Amino acid sequence: MPLSWVEIDLAALRHNLLQVRKRMSAHTQIIGVVKSDAYGHGMLPIARELVSGGVHFLAVSKFWEAQELLAAGIRHPILVLSGIEPCDMEEAIRQQVRPALFRLDHAELMSRTACRLDTEAKIHLKVDTGMGRLGVPYERAPAFLDKLLALPGIKLEGILSHFAAADESDKSYSELQLSRFREVLGELAGRGHAVQFIHIANSAGLLDLPHAHFQLIRPGIMLYGSPPSQELHFPARLKPVMSLKAKILQLKDVPAGQPIGYGRTFLPEKPSRIATIPVGYDDGYPRLLSNQGQVLVCGQRAAVVGRVSMNLITIDVTHVRQAKEDDEVVLLGEQMDDRISAEEIAQTCATISYEIYCSIGRHRFKYFLNGAADL
Numbered sequence: 428m429p430l431s432w433v434e435i436d437l438a439a440l441r442h443n444l445l446q447v448r449k450r451m452s453a454h455t456q457i458i459g460v461v462k463s464d465a466y467g468h469g470m471l472p473i474a475r476e477l478v479s480g481g482v483h484f485l486a487v488s489k490f491w492e493a494q495e496l497l498a499a500g501i502r503h504p505i506l507v508l509s510g511i512e513p514c515d516m517e518e519a520i521r522q523q524v525r526p527a528l529f530r531l532d533h534a535e536l537m538s539r540t541a542c543r544l545d546t547e548a549k550i551h552l553k554v555d556t557g558m559g560r561l562g563v564p565y566e567r568a569p570a571f572l573d574k575l576l577a578l579p580g581i582k583l584e585g586i587l588s589h590f591a592a593a594d595e596s597d598k599s600y601s602e603l604q605l606s607r608f609r610e611v612l613g614e615l616a617g618r619g620h621a622v623q624f625i626h627i628a629n630s631a632g633l634l635d636l637p638h639a640h641f642q643l644i645r646p647g648i649m650l651y652g653s654p655p656s657q658e659l660h661f662p663a664r665l666k667p668v669m670s671l672k673a674k675i676l677q678l679k680d681v682p683a684g685q686p687i688g689y690g691r692t693f694l695p696e697k698p699s700r701i702a703t704i705p706v707g708y709d710d711g712y713p714r715l716l717s718n719q720g721q722v723l724v725c726g727q728r729a730a731v732v733g734r735v736s737m738n739l740i741t742i743d744v745t746h747v748r749q750a751k752e753d754d755e756v757v758l759l760g761e762q763m764d765d766r767i768s769a770e771e772i773a774q775t776c777a778t779i780s781y782e783i784y785c786s787i788g789r790h791r792f793k794y795f796l797n798g799a800a801d802l
């Protein structure tokens with residue numbers, strides 16, 4: 428057993444998938460978003476669980492992630508959200524991996540390659556309706572469609588866009604994006620073209636914009652057990668999937684005034700009991716939690732004192748009389764009746780739960796717990 432580890436609760440994932448299903452419209456299916464190692468949770472076990480839970484598609488960001496899914500024997504439709512580069516085009520077509528497509532030169536290469544392979548390449552056209560990031564700008568989509576639909580060897584299987592602010596309580600910008608998206612859908616229909624899959628909703632869109640569900644929804648963060656933002660009206664009861672735990676490596680009584688850690692940023696005012704925990708910023712525990720974070724020991728909160736080091740932190744357990752060396756410490760997750768959530772850590776660090784999951788998820792030791800589904 429390592430000194431510190433990440434636990435991934437697959438029963439919680441199943442629970443969250445059920446919460447997604449309860450909220451999506453009839454005839455809508457799910458794209459399970461497993462990019463960035465499933466937000467740090469471990470792409471393959473998460474993808475397998477989602478596939479067995481009946482998701483229709485998997486989405487990754489890069490083609491190499493799709494290759495990892497395929498190499499692991501996961502034969503499920505895969506969408507690559509950042510598109511496919513020319514060097515990977517032939518392989519992607521052979522494997523029937525679908526790109527989110529937003530560049531005409533990529534479409535032309537795809538068309539030529541598909542024709543040479545005597546096959547049809549499936550794509551999902553990405554439209555930028557106001558995110559300002561990837562996608563054909565919506566006002567240029569009609570001209571793009573004219574060129575795209577004339578290319579042989581390409582099947583427009585889907586069309587998608589992405590919300591910029593669906594996690595805000597004010598939905599007016601999302602509605603504007605949605606109306607632009609509908610304009611493009613109208614252009615498509617006007618050309619006598621029916622696509623099988625229309626999709627725009629992320630977790631926030633799923634929860635708050637039921638008229639934006641279309642044929643597919645693309646939840647990510649909700650599957651991992653966090654709300655998309657603090658601001659969102661949030662009806663779902665989710666279960667966090669990831670925990671970060673460690674053991675007390677050393678416990679010591681220190682006199683008042685004894686500096687703790689790099690930079691001597693913490694000096695106890697009274698004699699104190701300090702526990703050293705083998706987790707640091709190398710394990711994704713943010714250095715911004717220096718003198719700010721809290722952890723759970725024996726079901727009680729203990730403060731991170733001094734700086735977070737690369738592989739160690741120090742916590743004040745003066746008030747936790749029963750704490751002893753080798754006791755389990757929870758840095759993210761639940762212990763007895765209390766919980767340190769990714770949202771709580773994110774708030775202290777002025778970031779979002781997504782980033783906390785991604786960084787803690789790089790921890791070397793992960794354990795996948797496949798408990799009975801508690802639904």
Ligand SMILES: *Cc1c(COP(=O)(O)O)cnc(C)c1O
Binds near residue numbers: 629630645647649
């Ligand atoms: C990451 C991502 C999602 C999932 O978003 P969540 O907020 O995690 O639900 C959906 N669509 C696209 C294009 C994404 O990049």
